[in-house]
Amino acid sequence: MLQVYNHTYTHVRSQFSEGTMAHTSIIKHILVTFCFLECLLLSGFIFGWSSLVYVFKELGYFHKYCNHSLANSSSSLRISNNVTTEDGLHNCHEQDAALDLVFTISAVGSMLCLFPLGAVIDRFGVIIGRVTSGSLLCFGLLLAAFTTPKLSELLFPACLAIASGGLLLLVVDIKIVANLKLRRKGTAIAFLDSAFDSSAFVTVVIQIAYNLGLHYRLSFFVILSLCTISMVTTLCTVLYSRASAPDTNDVPLEFADPQNKIDNAFDNPGLDNNGDIPTIPPDTNSDPVDKTLPITPTYQIEKRFPTLHSAMGSALFISLLIWMGLLHLRWTFFIGAFNVWIERLTDHDKILVNNYTFICNMIQFGGILTAPAQGYLLDRRIVSSSRDPLRDLKNCRLTFFITALIFSVFSLCVAIPVLQLQIVSFVLLSIARCFLYSLVSAFITFTFPTDYLGRLYGMTSIVNAVMTVIQFPLFVATEGSELGFYVNVIFLPITLLSFIHPVYLHFYIKNTLKPKLTGTSSTIRLEG
Structure with a gap:
């Protein structure tokens, strides 16, 4: 009977705690939603590279590497993503190779940098991780906004910083969610990763805005402002420090x-929880309460x-x-x-x-x-x-x-x-x-x-x-x-x-x- 009391007390205490801490559940949902929006707008938009290539080629980035005759004959042309330009000239392969190299270095470099950056998160917590990711993003966006066709090489450090900062931001947000006690934790992580994968839509917006006549710098400044807002929210240290503290339970x-098995067994006496928690078979000589006590x-x-x-x-x-x-x-x-x-x-x-x-x-x-x-x-x-x-x-x-x-x-x-x-x-x-x-x-x-x-x-x-x-x-x-x-x-x-x-x-x-x-x-x- 003492065992029954102990299990019942644990169950009632957990239910009471959940009722009195309803505001904690609201904070968790707000935090997960904020992390989702961050990943959707900031974390992986560099991987919509094809749309950025369209803009950079239109502006003539790396066109100076093309052979002299092609560069002179196409100085007044707007280079397109098609096989030929408007005058029937073939695209410059040197330009394509340079832009491909920018993306390759950015993608591979960000992946290689994530291990030491991940060590920073594990060692110093998500606050430092968020500051680091935000700083990389802001630096990369600001540098990309001020690049010109004559300074095309600046795209290499700019895009590397953007890719590294965005990937680090995803890991930080995943760690925040991982340390929260959530019933739908798998769903939350799935939304974060899907948002990262779908955030390339931001580059499509940049391309559409460019075709409508807006300067590409304006688009980068808008993204930079969103990143700045994200950085400001990092000052809410209490909210994030709570999320970053691992739950010992x-x-x-x-x-x-697992406590959820005991709770489920008390809520559904006699059930074996899909075969994982067997119960004591009925015994006419024992106390009625003991019949449903989960093993x-x-x-x-x-x-x-x-x-x-x-x-x-x-x-x-x-x-x-x-x-x-x-x-x-x-x-x-x-x-x-x-x-x-x-x-x-x-x-x-x-x-x-x-x-x-x-x-x-x-x-x-x-x-x-x-x-x-x-x-x-x-x-x-x-x-x-x-x-x-x-x-x-x-x-x-x-x-x-x-x-x-x-x-x-x-x-x-x-x-x-x-x-x-x-x-x-x-x-x-x-x-x-x-x-x-x-x-x-x-x-x-x-x-x-x-x-x-x-x-x-x-x-x-x-x-x-x-x-x-x-x-x-x-x-x-x-x-x-x-x-x-x-x-x-x-x-x-x-x-x-x-x-x-x-x-x-x-x-x-x-x-x-x-x-x-x-x-x-x-x-x-x-x-x-």
């Missing part, structure tokens, strides 16, 4: 009795990751890196070789190329619409803000499988040289990209201590950088040849290898996280 994979399973889970080295060296994390690296290589090669690939499918029809490029870009911006589906998969059967790590891993296992399946179907569609079918490829790519990075963020948050989140996320970013570098020689090798078709065919079995990770996770859950009741197999013993 919500440490992943380090507790044996507390003692998960044989030690503190598996006491150090950063143990987390990074674990088979679970290495398997995640391999899974993510394969899929990241798949979609980055598709984006890098998109123009050559679509031109070959359209037989170099400029109108079709422009139409399909526009359709692809618009569909990618709709990735944020997939966030509710991601959140549902990651938060299935979560009944309390005190999350069950076993339930989280089961949800991630299913989502890993679905993501690998989407990428496999996407690779199959790309390998089939039918132009109309590629609309399906664009839709699948938009869904797959958002699932990929949202799942990686959620998995790291659910599986490893949040003290390591910045550095672990930084390590995944380093793998992404390596894969981005690998796809570049692949693109060069396939440009101007028929090898692109065969590379897309080879990517199909490579993508199928991504199913190894959810299979491994299945056996990890089965063998390592299987709940074991103390005592002999024929005796059920309660622990006080």
Whole structure:
């Protein structure tokens, strides 16, 4: 009976606390919403590079690298994104190469910088992390606004700072959400990553504003003002310091009795919580209350990751890196070789190329619409803000499988040289990209201590950088040849290898996280 009292007291106290701290829930939702808007407007707009390239080429950035005769003959032309200029002159390949190099250095550099920047977050907290990300963004935006065609080289440090600051801002916001006790934490993380992926729409707005006659500097100043507002809100140190303090009752994979199971068992007596929490069978000789007392399973889970080295060296994390690296290589090669690939499918029809490029870009911006589906998969059967790590891993296992399946179907569609079918490829790519990075963020948050989140996320970013570098020689090798078709065919079995990770996770859950009741197999013993 003492055990019944203890469990009942714990349940009532938690319910009372939730009722008296309703304002805390409001603060959490405001904080998550603010983080979402930050990611949507500031974090990843540099990755809408195609729209920025349009503006920079129109203004003549890096045009000085073109050969002398072309530079003289096109001085009065507005260079377009088509294969030829208005007078039929071919685009300057040196200019294209320079602009591609700006993006490559910015993307790869920001990914490589994230590990030391993530260490700053882990060591000094989210306040310093936000100040660092905001400073990088403001510096990059201000420098980009004052670049001119004669000072085109300034785009290199400007875009690198913008990309690094935006990626760091995403990690800071993910860490804030990770340290909050949220029932729908997976949904919140999915919205953050989807916002990061969809924030490229900002560059489309810049392009439209430029075509309407507005100077590109005005657009950069507007974004700079938004970044400044974000920096000012960082002064609300109490709000963020509360979010940055890890909740000792919500440490992943380090507790044996998730409170939400006990609460659920008291709210639904006699239920076994989907087979995870068995209950004592009825006994006519026992007290009626004892019949529904849940047995507390003692998960044989030690503190598996006491150090950063143990987390990074674990088979679970290495398997995640391999899974993510394969899929990241798949979609980055598709984006890098998109123009050559679509031109070959359209037989170099400029109108079709422009139409399909526009359709692809618009569909990618709709990735944020997939966030509710991601959140549902990651938060299935979560009944309390005190999350069950076993339930989280089961949800991630299913989502890993679905993501690998989407990428496999996407690779199959790309390998089939039918132009109309590629609309399906664009839709699948938009869904797959958002699932990929949202799942990686959620998995790291659910599986490893949040003290390591910045550095672990930084390590995944380093793998992404390596894969981005690998796809570049692949693109060069396939440009101007028929090898692109065969590379897309080879990517199909490579993508199928991504199913190894959810299979491994299945056996990890089965063998390592299987709940074991103390005592002999024929005796059920309660622990006080």
